[in-house]
Amino acid sequence: MPTKDPRIDAYIAKSADFAKPILKHLRKAVHTGCPQVEETMKWSMPHFDYKGVMCGMAAFKEHCAFGFWKADLILNRDNQGEKSGMGSFGCIKSLADLPGDKTLIGYVKKAAALNEAGIKAPGRTQPKKRAPIPVPDGFAAALKKNAKARNTFENFPPSHRREYLEWITEAKREETRKERMEKTLKLLAEGKSRHWKYQPAKK
Numbered sequence: 001m002p003t004k005d006p007r008i009d010a011y012i013a014k015s016a017d018f019a020k021p022i023l024k025h026l027r028k029a030v031h032t033g034c035p036q037v038e039e040t041m042k043w044s045m046p047h048f049d050y051k052g053v054m055c056g057m058a059a060f061k062e063h064c065a066f067g068f069w070k071a072d073l074i075l076n077r078d079n080q081g082e083k084s085g086m087g088s089f090g091c092i093k094s095l096a097d098l099p100g101d102k103t104l105i106g107y108v109k110k111a112a113a114l115n116e117a118g119i120k121a122p123g124r125t126q127p128k129k130r131a132p133i134p135v136p137d138g139f140a141a142a143l144k145k146n147a148k149a150r151n152t153f154e155n156f157p158p159s160h161r162r163e164y165l166e167w168i169t170e171a172k173r174e175e176t177r178k179e180r181m182e183k184t185l186k187l188l189a190e191g192k193s194r195h196w197k198y199q200p201a202k203k
Contacts, residue, residue: 002149003038003039003199004039005039005040005041007046008046009040010025010041011023011041011046011051011059011061011202012024012027012046013044013158014202015059016059016061016062018093018094018106019059019064021095022059022064022092022094022095022098022133023046023057023064025058025095025098026057026064026066026098026104027046029101029104029105029108030048030054030055030108032105032108033104033105033107033111033112034048034050034054034108034109035111036050036052036112037049037050037054037112038120042056042188044195045057045058046058050112050115050116051112051115051116051118052069052115053068053069054068054108054111054112054115055067055108055111056069057066057087057176058087059159062091062093063091063092063093064092064093065087065089065091065092066087066088066089066092066098067088068088068107068111069111069121070111070114070119070120070121071088072121073110073114073121074088074107074111074114075088075109099151100173107181107203110169125131130162132158132166133162133166135196136165136168136169136177136181138178138181139165139168139181139184142181142185143185146188146189148188148189148191149184149186149188149189150188151187152189152191152192153188156193160193160194163186163193163194163195164188164194165183167180167194168180168181168184
């Protein structure tokens, strides 16, 4: 019997309405293509393993992403999405952006077969180092006044700090930026990362 990770149920439930049917469809396709698949959460996103990492999916504000770990061995170059962190099929905004069921399930079967055979992914080029995001003056000033939030922020790994800074700085309206800054300070004071809801509970 296939097992489902309740953390993925929670992830889907908390996703935007447009994303829910996409994530459910992808999940079903993976289970159909590989009945022995094991669900898990990695990097705060749903992943599917079978004798190693096989594929993963994620929901964002306006699109979803789905990627195979060994995409270069599974998909034709022409069928892969933009090489910009958008997974194997680019920005997925509706079910129409995905391959047909037969094709998608076929990809999953191929991914499972590669893992079964112990075939490793082609050597990956090292990603370019991303330039650090400067801490906005207003946020830096607010951190100075909030010891708990400042302590959490300073002790977070760079990836966690970046998640908050990107969220704040990508806001186009000053009012939105201010709201996000206030929410960030509150979560930091509670010792929480940006995506704390999707992280497994500590035992």
